[in-house]
Amino acid sequence: MAVELERPATLIDGKAFAAELRGRIARQVARIKTDHGVTPGLAVVLVGEDPASAVYVRSKGRATVEVGMNSYEHRLPAQTSQAELLALIARLNADRAVNGILVQLPLPAHLDEAAVVNAIAPEKDVDGFTVLNAGRLATGQKAMVPCTPLGCLMLLRDRLGSLSGKDALVIGRSNIVGKPMAQLLLADSATVTVAHSRTRDLPALCRRADIVVAAVGRPHFVQGDWIKPGAVVIDVGINRTDAGLVGDVDFAAARRVAGAITPVPGGVGPMTIACLLANTLTATARVNGLPDPQGLTP
Numbered sequence: 001m002a003v004e005l006e007r008p009a010t011l012i013d014g015k016a017f018a019a020e021l022r023g024r025i026a027r028q029v030a031r032i033k034t035d036h037g038v039t040p041g042l043a044v045v046l047v048g049e050d051p052a053s054a055v056y057v058r059s060k061g062r063a064t065v066e067v068g069m070n071s072y073e074h075r076l077p078a079q080t081s082q083a084e085l086l087a088l089i090a091r092l093n094a095d096r097a098v099n100g101i102l103v104q105l106p107l108p109a110h111l112d113e114a115a116v117v118n119a120i121a122p123e124k125d126v127d128g129f130t131v132l133n134a135g136r137l138a139t140g141q142k143a144m145v146p147c148t149p150l151g152c153l154m155l156l157r158d159r160l161g162s163l164s165g166k167d168a169l170v171i172g173r174s175n176i177v178g179k180p181m182a183q184l185l186l187a188d189s190a191t192v193t194v195a196h197s198r199t200r201d202l203p204a205l206c207r208r209a210d211i212v213v214a215a216v217g218r219p220h221f222v223q224g225d226w227i228k229p230g231a232v233v234i235d236v237g238i239n240r241t242d243a244g245l246v247g248d249v250d251f252a253a254a255r256r257v258a259g260a261i262t263p264v265p266g267g268v269g270p271m272t273i274a275c276l277l278a279n280t281l282t283a284t285a286r287v288n289g290l291p292d293p294q295g296l297t298p
């Protein structure tokens with residue numbers, strides 16, 4: 001019987017990649033301060049007391065200050081009205097010290113998420129969630145690109161170089177991950193399939209894919225024997241289980257088959273935050289009539 005030598009996948013170190021990206025951002029922030037007297041500012045709005053959201057907001061604030069930007073945190077009670085939230089966004093839109101605005105999602109159920117997001121001035125929409133930025137991305141125009149898919153794209157380009165002609169499977173079709181991820185892959189000339197809860201025979205689709213991006217929100221959903229040998233697997237999932245934080249991919253099984261794979265934690269999550277800072281720097285440059293920062297966003 002032939003002995004199968006297992007070659008475990010290369011680990012894609014999102015944490016290290018993100019740290020390097022934040023270092024480049026910090027240098028450009030320092031330069032924009034000394035050359036132009038401008039300090040980028042990011043406002044983060046958190047409504048309610050969801051503990052996971054509070055953790056993200058804290059780590060975003062810390063990362064913002066670490067690269068030399070100003071961080072403005074707005075914590076509102078869970079019962080905040082739509083009008084109160086819209087009034088805060090109007091104030092932030094008008095505030096010249098604020099270059100980026102992020103409203104942490106999900107919002108409490110009584111608030112109209114789409115209306116709130118679309119109230120953000122598009123040039124300060126560092127999440128890329130407004131209809132204008134989503135439409136620009138979909139039509140190939142210069143857009144503010146959602147941070148999580150942008151981070152995934154950077155990791156994929158770093159690993160593969162060109163994505164042209166690759167078969168890519170995106171599992172999940174949310175507005176914040178799956179859909180913009182598919183747009184970015186398409187713009188890079190991958191052949192893109194988007195799977196969701198009504199998809200038939202997901203394992204078969206997955207076995208054809210050179211690139212798998214899993215954004216489902218179910219622990220260990222993607223099985224090891226769905227992975228094409230050598231494929232690049234990007235695990236967006238963040239699931240808190242009794243066994244700790246896990247992704248959407250059965251990591252232990254998938255890494256025996258994949259060519260490269262992101263871990264959770266330490267994969268996509270840190271890239272999301274670094275890309276948020278990159279978008280904030282880009283927004284700051286544009287509003288001040290400066291050239292777009294180089295070497296940050298693809």
Ligand SMILES: NC(=O)C1=CN([C@@H]2O[C@H](COP(=O)(O)OP(=O)(O)OC[C@H]3O[C@@H](n4cnc5c(N)ncnc54)[C@H](OP(=O)(O)O)[C@@H]3O)[C@@H](O)[C@H]2O)C=CC1
Nearest residue numbers: 148172173174177196197215216217236237238268269272
């Ligand atoms: N690392 C990071 O920076 C970030 C991580 N996340 C994580 O990524 C994951 C996805 O987030 P998000 O996109 O917001 O989640 P959503 O819940 O908005 O979307 C999940 C998607 O998965 C699809 N889905 C659910 N069940 C199945 C199934 N059985 N087969 C195929 N598809 C299925 C849904 O399909 P349908 O549309 O048909 O319902 C939906 O499109 C979560 O774990 C989240 O915590 C999110 C943002 C940032």
Ligand SMILES: Nc1nc(=O)c2c([nH]1)NC[C@@H]1CN(c3ccc(C(=O)N[C@@H](CCC(=O)O)C(=O)O)cc3)C=[N+]21
Nearest residue numbers: 056102103104105106127238265266267268269270272
């Ligand atoms: N308007 C808005 N924009 C967002 O970008 C947004 C949002 N709302 N709502 C929630 C999701 C989720 N999200 C994450 C960011 C960082 C990590 C992250 O840094 N994760 C670490 C681990 C953190 C931990 O230990 O909990 C890692 O994966 O290594 C994860 C998830 C951004 N989101």
